[in-house]
Amino acid sequence: MAEPIYTVASDSETTGEDRSAPIFPEIAVGIDIGTSQCSIAFWNGSQVELLKNTRNQKIMRSYVTFKDDTPSGGVINELSHEYDMLSGAAIFNMKRLIGRVDTDPVVHASKSLPFLVQTLDIGVRPFVAALVNNVWRSTTPEEVLAIFLVELKMMAEHQLKRPIRNVVLTIPVSFSRFQLTRVERACAMAGLQVRLMPEPTAVALLYAQQQQQQAVHENMGSGSEKIALIFNMGAGYCDVAVSATGGGVSQIKALAGSPIGGEDLLQNTMKYLLPNVESIFSHRGIDEIRRMGLLRVATQDAIHKLSFQSSVQIDVNLGNGSKLCKVLSREEFEMVNSEVFEKCKNLVNQCLHDARVGIDDLSDVVVVGGCSNIPKIRSLLMQKSKKKALYEGMNPLEAAVSGAALEGAVASGIADPFGSLDLLSIQATPLAIGIRADGNSFIPIIPKNTTMPARKELVFTTVKDNQSEALIVVYEGEETRAEENHLLGYFKIIGIPPAPKGLPEITICMDIDSSNMLRVLAGARLPGAHHPATPFMEVKMPTVDDGHGWCAEALHGKYGAAMDLVSLQKKS
Amino acid sequence: MVSNPTRPMVGLSCKAATTKGPDYYKLLSVSSGCNASGEEIKRAYRAMALQYHPDLVCDPLLKEQSTKMFVQLNAAYKTLSDPVLRRQYDDSMMGLNNGYSYERRGFEVDRTVWQRQILELKRRSACQRDRSVSWGGRMRARNYSEC
Numbered sequence: 195m196a197e198p199i200y201t202v203a204s205d206s207e208t209t210g211e212d213r214s215a216p217i218f219p220e221i222a223v224g225i226d227i228g229t230s231q232c233s234i235a236f237w238n239g240s241q242v243e244l245l246k247n248t249r250n251q252k253i254m255r256s257y258v259t260f261k262d263d264t265p266s267g268g269v270i271n272e273l274s275h276e277y278d279m280l281s282g283a284a285i286f287n288m289k290r291l292i293g294r295v296d297t298d299p300v301v302h303a304s305k306s307l308p309f310l311v312q313t314l315d316i317g318v319r320p321f322v323a324a325l326v327n328n329v330w331r332s333t334t335p336e337e338v339l340a341i342f343l344v345e346l347k348m349m350a351e352h353q354l355k356r357p358i359r360n361v362v363l364t365i366p367v368s369f370s371r372f373q374l375t376r377v378e379r380a381c382a383m384a385g386l387q388v389r390l391m392p393e394p395t396a397v398a399l400l401y402a403q404q405q406q407q408q409a410v411h412e413n414m415g416s417g418s419e420k421i422a423l424i425f426n427m428g429a430g431y432c433d434v435a436v437s438a439t440g441g442g443v444s445q446i447k448a449l450a451g452s453p454i455g456g457e458d459l460l461q462n463t464m465k466y467l468l469p470n471v472e473s474i475f476s477h478r479g480i481d482e483i484r485r486m487g488l489l490r491v492a493t494q495d496a497i498h499k500l501s502f503q504s505s506v507q508i509d510v511n512l513g514n515g516s517k518l519c520k521v522l523s524r525e526e527f528e529m530v531n532s533e534v535f536e537k538c539k540n541l542v543n544q545c546l547h548d549a550r551v552g553i554d555d556l557s558d559v560v561v562v563g564g565c566s567n568i569p570k571i572r573s574l575l576m577q578k579s580k581k582k583a584l585y586e587g588m589n590p591l592e593a594a595v596s597g598a599a600l601e602g603a604v605a606s607g608i609a610d611p612f613g614s615l616d617l618l619s620i621q622a623t624p625l626a627i628g629i630r631a632d633g634n635s636f637i638p639i640i641p642k643n644t645t646m647p648a649r650k651e652l653v654f655t656t657v658k659d660n661q662s663e664a665l666i667v668v669y670e671g672e673e674t675r676a677e678e679n680h681l682l683g684y685f686k687i688i689g690i691p692p693a694p695k696g697l698p699e700i701t702i703c704m705d706i707d708s709s710n711m712l713r714v715l716a717g718a719r720l721p722g723a724h725h726p727a728t729p730f731m732e733v734k735m736p737t738v739d740d741g742h743g744w745c746a747e748a749l750h751g752k753y754g755a756a757m758d759l760v761s762l763q764k765k766s
Numbered sequence: 767m768v769s770n771p772t773r774p775m776v777g778l779s780c781k782a783a784t785t786k787g788p789d790y791y792k793l794l795s796v797s798s799g800c801n802a803s804g805e806e807i808k809r810a811y812r813a814m815a816l817q818y819h820p821d822l823v824c825d826p827l828l829k830e831q832s833t834k835m836f837v838q839l840n841a842a843y844k845t846l847s848d849p850v851l852r853r854q855y856d857d858s859m860m861g862l863n864n865g866y867s868y869e870r871r872g873f874e875v876d877r878t879v880w881q882r883q884i885l886e887l888k889r890r891s892a893c894q895r896d897r898s899v900s901w902g903g904r905m906r907a908r909n910y911s912e913c
Contacts, residue, residue, distance in 0.1 A: 418805065419805075419808055438808075440808065440809070440812055441809070441812045441813075441816075442816075443812040443815055443816060445812075445815075604821070604822070605821055607822075607824040616816070618815055618816055618819055618821065618822060619821070620815060620819065645840045645844075647820060647833045647836060647837060648837065648840075649837050707820075707829075707833055708819075708820030708821060708829060708833050
């Protein structure tokens with residue numbers, strides 16, 4: 195135990211508790227918990243394998259049923275029929291709600307689900323509840339997520355005959371760091387140490403492995419670089435990535451994502467089939483929930499069929515004497531959802547633009563996720579990329595979880611004799627991170643699509659003579675106005691030496707380490723001074739907790755511009 | 767232009783992003799220097815990433831250093847993989863090729879190369895340590911570190 199310890203930098207001490215043990219002392223499994231479906235995969239020594247539950251399913255449904263006091267999830271729970279979700283006791287689609295406050299449009303769109311989602315529009319978490327014995331039993335998205343995780347963990351431990359402590363969990367690109375902390379909290383509740391991986395980057399890693407194996411097989415050495423466009427659309431989220439792949443290394447060049455998905459297609463179609471759908475179900479009685487569920491199941495079924503046939507007959511008895519009989523054509527479905535498809539196209543355009551990649555540079559277009567069978571989605575991507583065919587090499591429902599399992603194996607440091615794990619996923623930041631300055635502007639310090647780990651800094655200055663304090667409000671997002679981005683936290687630096695405005699140099703440095711932890715360092719000094727006037731403050735982000743959506747507003751109300759900053763124009 | 771020489775930000779080690787010092791070609795181990803083709807630079811970056819990306823460094827003590835190294839590699843790759851930035855960089859390196867600046871640059875190169883060598887040596891010794899100890903020893907060490 196007399197090994198020398200090389201750590202000298204003081205900043206590693208403050209985070210030492212996170213690093214003292216290797217993150218992956220054993221092989222991590224990959225988990226994909228989608229808005230509607232979940233799955234778990236592991237590296238079996240030679241390849242990735244998906245686990246099956248007792249009903250022989252590899253892809254399980256993401257819902258939790260509350261009965262009496264014991265909730266049980268869709269992994270283990272035996273549900274006889276889809277219609278069991280009509281009682282109001284089944285909670286699902288929680289991935290769409292995690293880490294969101296009740297002013298969020300995505301939360302409002304979830305109010306048509308057959309259980310209770312109530313909003314008060316004050317910036318706190320929504321009230322979510324299941325109907326159990328005629329009483330509303332409240333729950334949280336984190337609790338529901340933790341139940342899935344515990345069930346998947348138990349299933350894997352039983353089958354693999356070893357304890358599972360480490361997982362790679364896939365997440366949507368558009369999740370803010372605040373949402374990530376909620377996901378991490380759910381994992382902690384389930385007793386799991388987690389590494390989070392954006393879904394399309396997991397798919398990109400699987401693609402990199404397939405290309406590498408092909409190159410080895412064809413004896414081409416590491417091959418030349420291939421640019422892939424990855425499009426992943428599930429029930430809740432649409433994600434796009436552009437990756438550059440070669441020699442087993444997958445480098446993410448750009449990411450784009452939005453909370454649009456199959457759920458929006460479903461709701462638009464429901465509204466089209468039954469225009470007064472919202473008023474019919476406004477009361478949330480047991481009957482309304484039942485009818486809402488019936489319509490949902492029938493519409494879902496119809497949308498699935500429209501992927502393979504040009505029209506579908508819908509026949510559903512909604513009770514109360516009302517009956518819905520209608521033929522829905524594929525054209526109608528596409529027309530009703532034209533806005534969703536337009537948004538998908540915009541995400542692809544944006545991602546290609548951000549990656550600075552031309553359509554001719556694309557080697558492959560990979561389309562995965564629950565919506566990948568929809569003809570309009572496929573034609574849209576083929577049109578956009580001017581390709582006659584999409585990439586065929588992977589199962590669209592298993593790609594993300596397989597990629598996560600690969601990342602788990604790679605990060606665990608195990609070697610594969612055939613080189614199947616000589617892989618690396620180089621990630622990029624999905625959103626810009628910066629501070630509020632120059633009035634009410636968002637000034638990015640780490641821009642979007644910066645390769646991670648990353649470290650960047652900018653210099654700011656004071657707005658008032660003899661200003662001794664400055665407020666650092668950290669945001670994440672892409673909007674120019676600060677308050678339209680996700681608030682991650684705030685702190686103030688004090689003891690700025692007295693000086694005319696515009697003179698002190700306030701350096702803000704942001705650091706994302708290999709475990710994706712964000713730290714913000716801030717310090718002030720006068721030009722020419724060799725030492726900072728105050729010791730550098732180092733703050734881990736995010737620091738805000740639930741229900742703090744109004745903090746930035748309150749800060750502004752209390753302090754006005756008294757502690758503001760502006761960017762310092764460097765004299766050249 | 768040279769009137770504002772490198773002014774280190776005291777207390778912050780963000781120098782990789784701000785100093786004009788390091789020779790990006792040497793950093794990426796591109797043997798043919800500024801004559802290298804785009805494909806050569808890509809290949810070199812991938813090889814260096816496989817060696818220094820912190821995800822592939824299992825020893826937690828080396829993670830910090832490999833992270834710093836990888837951030838420098840990225841700065842180099844970002845410049846050299848962009849034709850416009852690369853030309854600017856090449857020009858600036860030619861222009862700096864005299865007097866004080868040259869010496870500074872030489873120092874920076876030496877420093878990064880030196881850092882890399884140290885890191886590589888530590889990495890190797892960590893690997894050997896792993897291999898030379900018996901299975902039982904490794905398990906004990908692991909259990910110990912998990913406590």
